[in-house]
Amino acid sequence: MVLGVAAVLAIALPLVGVFAQSGGPASGPAELCPQCPVSFRTPSTLAPASTETAQTLGLFNFIMVIATVIFVLVEGLLIFAVFRYRNRRPEQALQIHGNTKLEIAWTAMPAIILAVLLGFTLRTMSDIKALPTGKVINVTTVGHQWWWEFQYPDLKITTANELVVPFGSAIEVAVQSEDVEHGFWTPELFGKVDAVPGYVTRLKFTPTITGTFGGQCTQFCGTQHAQMRFSVRVVAEGEFQAWAANEQQPAIAAAGDAQAGEDYLFNNSESECKTCHTINGSATMIGIKGPDLTHLANRSFIAGGILANTPENLKAWLEDPQAMKLGTLMALKKPLDEQTINNIVAYLTTLK
Ligand code: HEC
Numbered sequence: 207m208v209l210g211v212a213a214v215l216a217i218a219l220p221l222v223g224v225f226a227q228s229g230g231p232a233s234g235p236a237e238l239c240p241q242c243p244v245s246f247r248t249p250s251t252l253a254p255a256s257t258e259t260a261q262t263l264g265l266f267n268f269i270m271v272i273a274t275v276i277f278v279l280v281e282g283l284l285i286f287a288v289f290r291y292r293n294r295r296p297e298q299a300l301q302i303h304g305n306t307k308l309e310i311a312w313t314a315m316p317a318i319i320l321a322v323l324l325g326f327t328l329r330t331m332s333d334i335k336a337l338p339t340g341k342v343i344n345v346t347t348v349g350h351q352w353w354w355e356f357q358y359p360d361l362k363i364t365t366a367n368e369l370v371v372p373f374g375s376a377i378e379v380a381v382q383s384e385d386v387e388h389g390f391w392t393p394e395l396f397g398k399v400d401a402v403p404g405y406v407t408r409l410k411f412t413p414t415i416t417g418t419f420g421g422q423c424t425q426f427c428g429t430q431h432a433q434m435r436f437s438v439r440v441v442a443e444g445e446f447q448a449w450a451a452n453e454q455q456p457a458i459a460a461a462g463d464a465q466a467g468e469d470y471l472f473n474n475s476e477s478e479c480k481t482c483h484t485i486n487g488s489a490t491m492i493g494i495k496g497p498d499l500t501h502l503a504n505r506s507f508i509a510g511g512i513l514a515n516t517p518e519n520l521k522a523w524l525e526d527p528q529a530m531k532l533g534t535l536m537a538l539k540k541p542l543d544e545q546t547i548n549n550i551v552a553y554l555t556t557l558k
């Protein structure tokens with residue numbers, strides 16, 4: 207008997223550990239890993255940072271408790287029987303075949319338990335999908351090989367790879383794809399959804415903690431699928447307003463060293479950049495195949511999260527994008543000379 211209890215405890219105790227963690231952090235998430243170029247802390251569905259993921263975790267914990275009770279009960283009885291009745295002389299077991307009461311009981315019990323779990327699951331699903339009552343921010347997300355575009359249709363903003371949202375508002379995201387199927391997931395903020403070409407998948411999340419959360423493309427979309435990261439930056443309402451007001455401005459006019467770079471991008475007939483990139487305020491930089499560069503300097507990383515947004519990395523990227531991210535759709539027909547690269551980087555770093 208003592209052994210039986212010990213065995214049950216040995217199985218049950220690690221599960222208690224899982225519950226102890228599930229409360230989530232009291233404060234916001236840790237900052238981006240300082241020693242990695244671009245990395246996020248390990249994402250966890252056990253540390254929810256939105257109303258919706260907290261509801262999902264609540265359901266998970268509820269099912270886990272019921273499952274644990276049943277597990278401990280069944281295993282406990284089994285272990286008890288094994289030890290209590292071990293080493294007895296062979297005898298015929300009690301015959302219960304055809305016992306209607308027992309048959310009904312052990313059919314009905316699991317059916318009732320599963321029905322209860324189904325009920326709670328359906329309720330959580332509809333809670334998560336419920337129309338938001340307060341303020342709503344509409345975002346359109348477009349998956350590209352291999353980066354994410356974020357549009358705010360009401361605010362007339364287009365940016366890439368870093369989604370900035372205000373704390374406390376409901377964020378309604380219409381997820382789309384430009385080419386192949388991608389997956390859109392930030393475990394702390396919302397469940398995983400697919401970005402399917404020609405189809406709009408909708409999701410909603412209401413952030414409850416400020417901070418930066420890592421996201422990742424979760425469908426194999428090509429060789430650099432793992433290098434298709436993004437982040438969601440949840441900021442205070444005031445900070446979001448300031449960010450949005452700035453994003454709505456055209457690119458600032460170049461001064462000093464940056465002028466030669468601006469001139470190359472806007473006016474040089476040999477420049478390929480304009481076929482793929484937009485810089486608002488320029489009549490020529492109106493390409494849409496690559497990320498919008500109008501406020502590039504405000505983003506903390508480039509190229510789907512493989513490089514921090516520093517002048518050195520921008521230089522390396524422009525020298526040879528294929529060496530940084532083999533297969534990227536940024537392919538230059540003619541490599542740039544060093545002076546041109548320096549000029550462009552000098553300009554790009556001013557694009558606050
Ligand atoms: C054929 C299209 C194409 C051309 C031409 C092109 N780019 Fe790109 N560019 C892209 C794509 C696509 C990405 C995103 C790559 C990725 O993350 O996989 C990109 C990324 C970038 C980035 C990083 C932006 C970010 O937010 O990740 C910069 C900066 C950039 N390009 C600058 C330039 C400049 C300057 C030129 C001209 C010398 C240029 N590009 C020419 C398609 C292009």
Ligand SMILES: [Cu+2]
Pocket residue numbers: 349350352387388389423424425426427431434
């Ligand atoms: Cu992808």
